[in-house]
Amino acid sequence: MYRTLISADELMALPADDVVIVDCRFKLADPDWGHTAYAAGHLPGAHYLHLDYHLSGAKTGQNGRHPLPDAERLAVSLGALGVAPDTQIVAYDDAGGMFAARLWWLARWLGHEAVAVLDGGIPAWQTAGGDLSAEEAKAARLPSRFKIRASLAPTVDAAGVLANLDAPRFAVVDARAADRFRGENETMDPVGGHIPGALNRPFALNLDAEGHFKAPGVLAADWQAVLGGRPATDIVHQCGSGVTACHNLLAMEHAGLAGSRLYPGSWSEWCADPARPVATGSA
Structure with missing residues (x-):
């Protein structure tokens, strides 16, 4: 498996x-x-x-x-x-x-x-020598009733992230590029910036020059520098819309740092409510 x-x-x-x-x-x-x-x-x-x-x-x-x-x-x-x-x-x-x-x-x-x-x-x-096909896929397996089981991917919602600002229990890690984190060159969302107190770890840093994920040991060292001694369970990932944050979650899991969580709504949800605070700059 x-x-x-x-x-x-x-x-x-x-x-x-x-x-x-x-x-x-x-x-x-x-x-x-x-x-x-x-x-x-x-x-x-x-x-x-x-x-x-x-x-x-x-x-x-x-x-x-x-x-x-x-x-x-x-x-x-x-x-x-x-x-x-x-x-x-x-x-x-x-x-x-x-x-x-x-x-x-x-x-x-x-x-x-x-x-x-x-x-x-x-x-x-x-x-690796693999071919590509233009043929429409035909299922190699018969349709199945997919059974939803106990989740292996915990989440935190906007209310939880907001409450964490006043009583920190976890660190938020933003997977967006550094300029968007700072509030610069924002083209996807109507408001630039980041969640106050969030750390920035662009997802592209998980990859080597050939576009492969770095080796587990390398990723573990990289991520330990981000975590600053925090356990993985005290990390909540976000990005622009909850997509590239999953890349950071995958990198941590591959590095043996299991248990971090996702804020699915991410920045695009956070900034949709003007009552939620916004930070700009690199910190």
């Missing part, structure tokens, strides 16, 4: 009927791009799940740009792909796991343990 990352070679060695592969490619500025890219060429047998339609819920204007999907609806989608309790899910993209990590976290949120991200994504697959 693969619980965090899987290499291209390891994926190639898995029997096709033991794994459900999911293409998670997406572009925030062009929501239709991912499915177009999938149709042009994807890992053989892979299915496509859309960030907006499958991996997010309905927006209200107050719950962020990518609110959590309805759990039962997502369970039906996964069951339709043949995901049973023992099925290995492998998610991939072409952006260093930026979007695939969202499915990894959501599957764990529903209590599914056998889920991993293809380390290096499509580029790693092709470098």
